[in-house]
Structure formats: C-alpha cells, structure tokens
Amino acid sequence: MPTTFTMEDLRQKLQERQHKMTPQRQIVLQIFLDHPGEHLSAEDVHGILRDNHSEIGLATVYRSLELLSDLGILQKMEFGDGCSRYEVNAIDPDTHHHHHLICTKCGKVTEFEDDLLENLEQDIENKSGFRIMDHQVKFFGYCKECQDSVED
Amino acid sequence: MPTTFTMEDLRQKLQERQHKMTPQRQIVLQIFLDHPGEHLSAEDVHGILRDNHSEIGLATVYRSLELLSDLGILQKMEFGDGCSRYEVNAIDPDTHHHHHLICTKCGKVTEFEDDLLENLEQDIENKSGFRIMDHQVKFFGYCKECQDSVED
DNA sequence: TTTTCTGCAAACGATTTGCATACAC
DNA sequence: GTGTATGCAAATCGTTTGCAGAAAA
Numbered sequence: 001m002p003t004t005f006t007m008e009d010l011r012q013k014l015q016e017r018q019h020k021m022t023p024q025r026q027i028v029l030q031i032f033l034d035h036p037g038e039h040l041s042a043e044d045v046h047g048i049l050r051d052n053h054s055e056i057g058l059a060t061v062y063r064s065l066e067l068l069s070d071l072g073i074l075q076k077m078e079f080g081d082g083c084s085r086y087e088v089n090a091i092d093p094d095t096h097h098h099h100h101l102i103c104t105k106c107g108k109v110t111e112f113e114d115d116l117l118e119n120l121e122q123d124i125e126n127k128s129g130f131r132i133m134d135h136q137v138k139f140f141g142y143c144k145e146c147q148d149s150v151e152d
Numbered sequence: 153m154p155t156t157f158t159m160e161d162l163r164q165k166l167q168e169r170q171h172k173m174t175p176q177r178q179i180v181l182q183i184f185l186d187h188p189g190e191h192l193s194a195e196d197v198h199g200i201l202r203d204n205h206s207e208i209g210l211a212t213v214y215r216s217l218e219l220l221s222d223l224g225i226l227q228k229m230e231f232g233d234g235c236s237r238y239e240v241n242a243i244d245p246d247t248h249h250h251h252h253l254i255c256t257k258c259g260k261v262t263e264f265e266d267d268l269l270e271n272l273e274q275d276i277e278n279k280s281g282f283r284i285m286d287h288q289v290k291f292f293g294y295c296k297e298c299q300d301s302v303e304d
Numbered sequence: 305t306t307t308t309c310t311g312c313a314a315a316c317g318a319t320t321t322g323c324a325t326a327c328a329c
Numbered sequence: 330g331t332g333t334a335t336g337c338a339a340a341t342c343g344t345t346t347g348c349a350g351a352a353a354a
Contacts, residue, residue, distance in 0.1 A: 020328050020333060042319080057336040062319060078230040082344085083318060101282045112280055116272050124264050124291065130253045132293040139276065141284040172308055172353050194344080209311040214344060234319085235343060310351070320341070327334070 004033070004088050005073045013071045024056050028064040032074065032088045039077065039085040039109055077136060079109055097135070103143035110143065156185070156240050157225045165223045176208050180216040184226065184240045191229065191237040191261055229288060231261055249287070255295035262295065 010029050011021050031045050040048075046061050056064075065086055068074040074086045079102055098111045121132045162181050163173050183197050192200075198213050208216075217238055220226040226238045231254055250263045273284045 112276050120268050128264055129296040130293055131299050132291045134292040136290045138288045139284045140286040141282055144281040147283050
C-alpha cells in the first residue's frame, strides 16, 4: 500500500472531474514526489523546473498547484514568508498528521509526526458542532541550532 | 486582573523600545479592543477607521499592525484568503490558546477554547529539542450552518 | 531639537487573468 | 473535432518603501 500519491492517482482524479492529464501536471506532481518533506513555493517549483531544463510557464505552475490542491493531492500552507507553500498529502487522510515547527529566528521549518489531535478533534466536534475534515498545526519557537545563540 | 491589553500596556511597551505613543497607534489598538473575537485585516481596520471619520493612512495602519505584533499585543495569522489578519492577544501567554475553526464552504472563522496542547508541546520539546514559544492551530471543515447544504 | 512617525505616491512581489494558440481526449 | 490547458504579457492586489513634512519626547 503506497503511503503517498502516484501518477496513476493523478490520472484517476483528473478523469473524475473531466480534467486532462497533461505533461505539465505530471511534471509538477513529480517534483513533489522527488522532494519529500520540503515545502515548495510556486517559485521553488518553477526554479527546479528551470534547472531540469523542463521549464513550464509560471502561470501554469500556479494553476497546477491549485488544481492539485483541489484534488487533495497537495496541501497548501503558509509559513508567513509571503508566499504559499505546498507539500504532498498522504493518501490516507488520517495519516497525514504531522505538525510544523517554525523557527522564528532562522525560519527553518521542520516536521513533527503526531496523531494526538484525534481526541481533540472529537472533543471539538462534540462541543461545537463543527465537522472537522482536516487540520494544520504550527508551533513557533527556536530550533536546536538557534537556541544557543538566543541566550539574551 | 485584566485579561487583555490596555492602552497603558501599549504606552509601556512602546517606551521600553524607544518608540513613541501616537494617536494613530492608540486608535489602531482601540479598534481591536472594540472588536473582540474578530480577525481584522489591514483593509478591515482601514475601513473601520474611515467609517469612524478618523482615517489613518493605509501605510500607517500596516506599520502599526506590524509594530503591535512585534510588541506581542496583536497576533498575526493567515486564513488563506490572501491577506494577513490580526487579533488581540491575551496578556497571559499561557491563556491565549484558542483554535480556529475555518469553514471551507462559507469561509467563516470561529474560535474554540482549549489548552489540551500543553502536554503535546512538552512532548514535542522533549522529543525534538525544539523550544516552543507559541502555537497556532487551524481546523478545516464545515460549520453547523453549512453541514446541512453539504449532503452530497 | 532630535528622533521617530505619518501620509502620500511609487515600487514591489506574489498571484491571477485575458486571450490566442496548442493539445488531450 | 471539441473543450480544456498552456504560455505569454498585462492586470491585480496586498504589502512595503522613499521621502518630505509633522509630531512626540
């Protein structure tokens, strides 16, 4: 059982919505499969494509990122650096629960695997009547490396 | 004991950093005190000021919002609607832990009070060595009102 | 009076859009 | 063939910045 999306998943999800499987969309997805654990912006993707000598119009990159997000293949997120960033979702919607640790000094973003929020989600649904489909958690602080230089 | 910031806190924090107490900064803070539980953007604030006939240059609004955030009085956040939004922090850094429930259908953002993440934070610090200062949690799903119309 | 602020207008950078062409189905 | 996607350039929109005048300390 694959833990992440494949090109075949893309083809299938595109078909369901009468969208077309194009080389550009495949390439954009491939970039994310080739860069696990990274949080790529549209410019990042565009730059990687340029390096690969398989350039795609920036507007198409933006359109592909939005489409892949709509299809649930990518997850869109903001880390406060002025642009949207994306990463591949896990296929199982219950497994893609990792949190982001954002260092407010150096800006580095790392991940932390966890599923402790399951209980919390249930609790929130019960108390608020809100039907939760997904969540995003960001922790702000100082990464190991920056803690040394912080002692003020 | 006040649960939120006052004008006097602003004066004090500004002094500590040799910044000046200006009418504009007071007015911007006052807007937030007058609109508890709302998540105002720079444009929102600017619009409210216009309605109040106490207009302030938009650039100044942006500068005030950034300053107030730096002072820890406001909290900056993104809900994916293309602009930064702000709300007043609680004074006690341990009490300002409410989560945001974002309806992906109508876009409404509501709050949910909770402090269940304390344990989680400790756990993360132990396992990752990351020193956590703050966190933000967003839940995406359907609000009560939208659940009725979702049944697909 | 010295330094920091404000307001305006211009600059910016990320993202979106219109449109003619190219391509997937 | 038909409808959707691409690429380009122009437009948009939130936000930042330079600078001269205004105001706080």
